Amino acid sequence: MEKIHLLKLQQGIDTKKEGIKMERVIVLNADYSFLNIVSWKKAMCILAKGKAEVIKYQEKIVNTIDKTIRMPVVLRLIKLIRTLFRTKVPFSKKNVMVRDGFRCMYCGATNVRLTIDHLIPKAKGGKSTFENCVTSCRECNHRKGDKLPSEIKMYPSKMPYQPTISQFLQEKMKNLGVEDIILESMRG
Numbered sequence: 001m002e003k004i005h006l007l008k009l010q011q012g013i014d015t016k017k018e019g020i021k022m023e024r025v026i027v028l029n030a031d032y033s034f035l036n037i038v039s040w041k042k043a044m045c046i047l048a049k050g051k052a053e054v055i056k057y058q059e060k061i062v063n064t065i066d067k068t069i070r071m072p073v074v075l076r077l078i079k080l081i082r083t084l085f086r087t088k089v090p091f092s093k094k095n096v097m098v099r100d101g102f103r104c105m106y107c108g109a110t111n112v113r114l115t116i117d118h119l120i121p122k123a124k125g126g127k128s129t130f131e132n133c134v135t136s137c138r139e140c141n142h143r144k145g146d147k148l149p150s151e152i153k154m155y156p157s158k159m160p161y162q163p164t165i166s167q168f169l170q171e172k173m174k175n176l177g178v179e180d181i182i183l184e185s186m187r188g
Helices: 002-012 040-048 093-099 138-144 165-176 178-187
Strands: 024-028 034-039 052-063 068-077 114-118 133-137
Touching (some): 024 178, 034 040, 093 114, 093 133, 093 165, 165 178
Antiparallel strands (some): 024 034, 052 068, 114 133
């Protein structure tokens, strides 16, 4: 019976009428490792399907047709989901940007379109690895071109490195604002 009410909630609630903004919910794996952040609607769907349990609730409530439900802030999945990486973080443009905090490593710009710059350019034999790539704004990447940093006297603010899984998850949680969600839920 509760599943039906949750599905009605997910489909029929007027968020403006109820005064609820799009709340974010932290999703943990079955082993309590961080997985992601989802909207409260997605969290309610996960709960309705019986795929998760609530670890911590918010003070906010949602009224359904015949029931009042406290909104979750942290969910834990019932079944363990194997993460994409076991021994090391796989190289990708997105993962380089996460490592660098979505900031240009040359000028520090954050609210611009970002690209990936190869310190040793591909034209000079550089590889696409964490140790050779940094996040760069288009302007800095264009200015550097296919030159080495020493040739153009343009050095990144932090030298690139292969992040450990722990470092990567910490940076990802910081970028997603997990700490803010937890602090906000404690204030009520």
